[in-house]
Amino acid sequence: MTDTESARNGLRIDSELRIVALSGVPTVGPGDELAEVIRQSLRRDELELRDEDVLVVASKIVSRAEGRFVDLASITPSARAMQLAEEVDKDPRLVELILAESVEISRKAEGVLIVRHRRGFICANAGIDASNAVPADAPKSSGPWVLTLPENPDDTAAALRKALGPLDIGVVITDSWGRPFRRGTIGFAIGAAGVPPLWDRRGAADRHGRILEATELAVADAIAGAADLVAGQADESRPITLVRGIRFSASSENAGTLLRDPAADLYA
Numbered sequence: 001m002t003d004t005e006s007a008r009n010g011l012r013i014d015s016e017l018r019i020v021a022l023s024g025v026p027t028v029g030p031g032d033e034l035a036e037v038i039r040q041s042l043r044r045d046e047l048e049l050r051d052e053d054v055l056v057v058a059s060k061i062v063s064r065a066e067g068r069f070v071d072l073a074s075i076t077p078s079a080r081a082m083q084l085a086e087e088v089d090k091d092p093r094l095v096e097l098i099l100a101e102s103v104e105i106s107r108k109a110e111g112v113l114i115v116r117h118r119r120g121f122i123c124a125n126a127g128i129d130a131s132n133a134v135p136a137d138a139p140k141s142s143g144p145w146v147l148t149l150p151e152n153p154d155d156t157a158a159a160l161r162k163a164l165g166p167l168d169i170g171v172v173i174t175d176s177w178g179r180p181f182r183r184g185t186i187g188f189a190i191g192a193a194g195v196p197p198l199w200d201r202r203g204a205a206d207r208h209g210r211i212l213e214a215t216e217l218a219v220a221d222a223i224a225g226a227a228d229l230v231a232g233q234a235d236e237s238r239p240i241t242l243v244r245g246i247r248f249s250a251s252s253e254n255a256g257t258l259l260r261d262p263a264a265d266l267y268a
Helices: 003-009 034-044 058-066 079-088 092-100 152-165 218-229
Strands: 012-023 055-060 069-071 103-110 112-117 122-124 145-147 172-177 182-193 240-248
Touching: 012 218, 034 152, 034 172, 034 240, 055 145, 055 152, 055 218, 058 145, 058 152, 058 172, 058 218, 058 240, 069 122, 079 112, 092 103, 092 112, 103 240, 152 172, 152 182, 172 218, 182 218, 218 240
Parallel strands: 055 172
Antiparallel strands: 012 240, 055 240, 069 145, 103 112, 112 122, 172 182
């Protein structure tokens, strides 16, 4: 890529990335200040933020800090939720919560509801998670407990970027999702600030001079996927990751930029 093209796009990817999962991140609870948790973890690992660093934060600790715990025992399912629960063999209380967190059902099958979340993206069960979802002060007789996704991940990413300033950094809030035509989950961005979420390569030339007509790189999703490998999905306890080697000019766009217009969504 030429220097001219780099300047036009405001983005350049080094030939080598450094991805570091911060160690010793404590169990986050309602009201905890995530920016301070990040600062303490950086100090513990003897790392200092630099301009163009990207911090990748798992949505689960954002949800925990926001107190997004739900005791399913507190939910009374509607008639619609009870009917759907019977069709897909799920807890009707969970189905009721899925409906509350989504705007439409895209697909349904035994054990799963694929929905359009109220934030616009399509995912299984509205991103509601039952793993590590019990609050520290939960009564023993309560539950089962689940966590819903953060209220507004883009706002959270912007707030963290501001709190960790004045450096020009990026923040990506991630979750894991499956794909309809491939096995396994990958990390994807549900919130972003600072780093350009989408790199539009249309109009650039390939090595043979052919002009690209449709190429757009989902930068925030690519960052989320790479960080997800290091963060882990089980008991690793590595919910905050530092990614270094992406050169970018600060962007005002957020993860909403990655959403396809529902009218053009062939899957839905």
